[in-house]
Amino acid sequence: MSTYDRSMALTGQPPKNLSKNQKIATLIGMFGLAIMLLAAFNVSFPNKGMWLTISLSAIFAGTLWFTWDSYSQKLPGIKNDGVWFKSISSKGLWGWMAGIALTGFYIVLYFFPEYLGLVRGGENKGVIALFDPLSKALSGNPASQWFVYGSLYTVAILAFGIKFMWKYRHNRYERIRTMSVMFFQTAFAFIIPELMARLNGDKILNGGSLPYYDLKNVWPLNYYNFEGYRIKSFLSSGDIGFALLIFGILSVFVITPILTYRYGKRWYCSWVCGCGGLAETAGDSFRHLSDKTVKAWNVERWVVHSVVVFVTLMTTAVIYSYLGTDTSKYWLTKSTFLIGVAGLLTVVFAWVMLFKREQLQKDAQYGAVGYFVIIMVLLGIHFFSGDGNVFLFKSETLRKSYSFLIGSIFSGVIGTGFYPIFGNRVWCRFGCPMAAMMGFQQRLFSRFRITSNGGQCISCGNCSTYCEMGIDVRAYAQKGENIVRSSCVGCGICSAVCPRGVLKLENGPLKGRIDGNQVLLGNDVDLMQLVNQK
Amino acid sequence: MENIVIIGNGIAGITAARHIRKLSNKRIIIISGETDYFFSRTALMYVYMGHMKFDHIQPYEDWFWEKNRIELVRGFVTQVNPENKQLLVDGSRAFHYDKLIIATGSKPNKFGWPGQDLHGAQGLYSKQDLDLLEVNAPNKDVCKRAVIVGGGLIGIELAEMLRSRDIPVTFLVRESSFWNGVLPEGESQMINEHIREHHIDLRLSSNLKEIVSDENGKVKSVVVAETGEEIPCDLVGLTAGVTPNIDFLQDSGIELGRGVKVNRFLETNIKDIYAIGDCAEQHQAIGNRRPIEAVWYTGRMMGETVAQTICGNRIEYKPGHWFNSAKFLDIEYQTYGWVFSNRGRKDYEEHFHWRHPEEKICITVAFHKENNQFLGINTFGIRMRHEIFDRWLTEERSLDYAMEHLIDANFDPEFYKKYESEIVAKFNSDFGKSIKSKKKNLIRIFQFN
Numbered sequence: 006m007s008t009y010d011r012s013m014a015l016t017g018q019p020p021k022n023l024s025k026n027q028k029i030a031t032l033i034g035m036f037g038l039a040i041m042l043l044a045a046f047n048v049s050f051p052n053k054g055m056w057l058t059i060s061l062s063a064i065f066a067g068t069l070w071f072t073w074d075s076y077s078q079k080l081p082g083i084k085n086d087g088v089w090f091k092s093i094s095s096k097g098l099w100g101w102m103a104g105i106a107l108t109g110f111y112i113v114l115y116f117f118p119e120y121l122g123l124v125r126g127g128e129n130k131g132v133i134a135l136f137d138p139l140s141k142a143l144s145g146n147p148a149s150q151w152f153v154y155g156s157l158y159t160v161a162i163l164a165f166g167i168k169f170m171w172k173y174r175h176n177r178y179e180r181i182r183t184m185s186v187m188f189f190q191t192a193f194a195f196i197i198p199e200l201m202a203r204l205n206g207d208k209i210l211n212g213g214s215l216p217y218y219d220l221k222n223v224w225p226l227n228y229y230n231f232e233g234y235r236i237k238s239f240l241s242s243g244d245i246g247f248a249l250l251i252f253g254i255l256s257v258f259v260i261t262p263i264l265t266y267r268y269g270k271r272w273y274c275s276w277v278c279g280c281g282g283l284a285e286t287a288g289d290s291f292r293h294l295s296d297k298t299v300k301a302w303n304v305e306r307w308v309v310h311s312v313v314v315f316v317t318l319m320t321t322a323v324i325y326s327y328l329g330t331d332t333s334k335y336w337l338t339k340s341t342f343l344i345g346v347a348g349l350l351t352v353v354f355a356w357v358m359l360f361k362r363e364q365l366q367k368d369a370q371y372g373a374v375g376y377f378v379i380i381m382v383l384l385g386i387h388f389f390s391g392d393g394n395v396f397l398f399k400s401e402t403l404r405k406s407y408s409f410l411i412g413s414i415f416s417g418v419i420g421t422g423f424y425p426i427f428g429n430r431v432w433c434r435f436g437c438p439m440a441a442m443m444g445f446q447q448r449l450f451s452r453f454r455i456t457s458n459g460g461q462c463i464s465c466g467n468c469s470t471y472c473e474m475g476i477d478v479r480a481y482a483q484k485g486e487n488i489v490r491s492s493c494v495g496c497g498i499c500s501a502v503c504p505r506g507v508l509k510l511e512n513g514p515l516k517g518r519i520d521g522n523q524v525l526l527g528n529d530v531d532l533m534q535l536v537n538q539k
Numbered sequence: 540m541e542n543i544v545i546i547g548n549g550i551a552g553i554t555a556a557r558h559i560r561k562l563s564n565k566r567i568i569i570i571s572g573e574t575d576y577f578f579s580r581t582a583l584m585y586v587y588m589g590h591m592k593f594d595h596i597q598p599y600e601d602w603f604w605e606k607n608r609i610e611l612v613r614g615f616v617t618q619v620n621p622e623n624k625q626l627l628v629d630g631s632r633a634f635h636y637d638k639l640i641i642a643t644g645s646k647p648n649k650f651g652w653p654g655q656d657l658h659g660a661q662g663l664y665s666k667q668d669l670d671l672l673e674v675n676a677p678n679k680d681v682c683k684r685a686v687i688v689g690g691g692l693i694g695i696e697l698a699e700m701l702r703s704r705d706i707p708v709t710f711l712v713r714e715s716s717f718w719n720g721v722l723p724e725g726e727s728q729m730i731n732e733h734i735r736e737h738h739i740d741l742r743l744s745s746n747l748k749e750i751v752s753d754e755n756g757k758v759k760s761v762v763v764a765e766t767g768e769e770i771p772c773d774l775v776g777l778t779a780g781v782t783p784n785i786d787f788l789q790d791s792g793i794e795l796g797r798g799v800k801v802n803r804f805l806e807t808n809i810k811d812i813y814a815i816g817d818c819a820e821q822h823q824a825i826g827n828r829r830p831i832e833a834v835w836y837t838g839r840m841m842g843e844t845v846a847q848t849i850c851g852n853r854i855e856y857k858p859g860h861w862f863n864s865a866k867f868l869d870i871e872y873q874t875y876g877w878v879f880s881n882r883g884r885k886d887y888e889e890h891f892h893w894r895h896p897e898e899k900i901c902i903t904v905a906f907h908k909e910n911n912q913f914l915g916i917n918t919f920g921i922r923m924r925h926e927i928f929d930r931w932l933t934e935e936r937s938l939d940y941a942m943e944h945l946i947d948a949n950f951d952p953e954f955y956k957k958y959e960s961e962i963v964a965k966f967n968s969d970f971g972k973s974i975k976s977k978k979k980n981l982i983r984i985f986q987f988n
Contacts, residue, residue, distance in 0.1 A: 241633050459925025
């Protein structure tokens, strides 16, 4: 048994205690949050713009002061001292409290926005009203619960992004990557869509109005992008609307596959994506809490791929539901669409089974065949019976259950609320269909790998411990094997924390990528050949 | 079915067991007095520093052993009896073996310093040492100062560990510069600076005279031999190297020197008994290596080799090109081939040294004076590709080739600043050459033709 006690006190001994500066910084940050909490309980602030500024500045200043005190006096290098002693980062009492608070926030946000002060068709109240000035300045409209969430989300990524960059100031990959995440969140997720809303009704859009569109949010993560109301908005908004719709389609079928081939899925997951952005910045303190067991890996594979199947069925059904049947009006009809989906899935399935089968585990092959058959049967049932319900369920039922189960509960409540308990990438690992699809390509058809450096691994376990995706990196590195795992988001932390310089994320030729180097260098060649015989 | 008994569950013993299981169906029993399961010894420091829990430094999940039919026994082997092929665990339980592998590792050196066995004086090698450290130095109130004796890899790790809990550390190093029996001068100097940057009170050319006891038999202070200065402290870290852990074999009839004497097949003087890892001592040193190599990597390599021999494919232990690595506080160190310190330097060996003007980054390249052959490289703060240097050493590449293609060997993360042009410029000016750096080439690196 370990002999240390996991104290919840903020005092105590280094490295788990907080310095005086850190305590003051925490208080300042908490003060900023308290203003919002008070607003949520309908304490009326006279000058909303000013109080919002004070609140957000306090959160920012508190985080930065804390960061400054943590790292400025220390030399550049790995800063993991005491991670497993601190209550907040080792599932201690503070960790649980933070987890419960976050979970509670998400439940209110998704299901009870009126408690945040949302008033439909009237003046906002509570904390949402506090954000009205900012929202009006950006889009001209009053705030919604999503605007509040988006603002806080952006503040979190920016403030903790700076903390992360300071923590890893010796590591240029981490610094550049974090700047990228901060940029995409601020510009693409937060500011651009708000400014786009100003165009609504303008003649540049032919008087139409665009749906709220975060351009970097690609289907199937953005599972609602092709729903009927959005398609209508796109198509009624002139050339710009049409261009955006085309971009949405291209980003799924062209941009994503090309970039994933060249750089692995990290181009998205740890450089662009908002979910990844929050996980890498605000969630960084919890990355080591991910479960590394083989059991967790098995659960992950089934759950995340089931979500892919779910989102594919759901989207197909939704698109199907608003398509017409008359070819003379519009070339894409219900039946051409279904045939197209079936054809595309068959091509992918056939390619994998013909050329990549030996790279799949037995259960993965069964899973692929099983899911393929299920989808095809459902498509077939419809095609030959021709009634209105595709896939046994009404498309609206599918859409609603996906949005509730996956969109809200999984990605929000569990995915982010449970950061301090299950680690910061629960959603990305077990739930995100976008990550699963790119992961599938990353495993089978990409130049990306993590190279293990010959025989230098000492099996210490830092890489596995700090892998937020729960990959047992060490299991590969200690055999001298490259790491080519579909779940790897390319955050680069395994490489950063390795004390012996064993791991390098790189893009290289496909040949020899997976079994790159199954030998531990150091022995003479004869023995290496013997050891490598299978 | 043959009974293979392995004493010791460190990297050497475990690697042997894993490879024997891969190659055969023999019964495998591993006996350890230290822990139930294999753990990475080199990672013990991270448990004390709070980077990992003890579970994390165990490379295999607990079900792994049963699934692979590797039986684990907890206890100390007290006696080995080669006549009837038996050994005793904890003086009572008897185990029969058909083949025995001794892989018992090392123990910290103690050189007979007065007071070396007081409470509060300890080495750092085993899980028990780590637990003891939590008792002796749980925080800076209980341990107001620590003195570390012995300037090697374990000493600097212990210093880093204690500093993570803000415990003041005095570091007594016998040599005139840190680890300069192994590192060339420039590198050793750089590490001296780095140790001091971390607020560690580094005392070079300082020997321990005695450890002074308080009235309870606990460490009170140490006296430095050179100056007679008495330094009050609550912990004395004895980290002056390690020695093979083989006391239990004294009367077994197995030939012992400092370690268990083995031939190139890792066989002892008694049939069916082998020794691998830290505790094995070669009759004759292999190449430039030492007869006893207490290094993680050599333990692993010997484990792989002995598994072949035991499974019917008797082969010699033929380590390839030397390599090693370590981390000195924040500075990563890797070495490939041979780069000797001033003390060990061969007559034919010449060095090229480059150090970054501000950052703690440097390299030293060793080459043959007469024929210009590349002999080895030490790198600090730059990661290098093992495979590339292994290849260049095998191909006996020239120094000029190595400098020209240095970029191929770079293993730093993407976007890191590259220093090859500065290095080559310094090289050209030092040796009056006009080498131009080649561009990085994936085809060369991954060897596609």
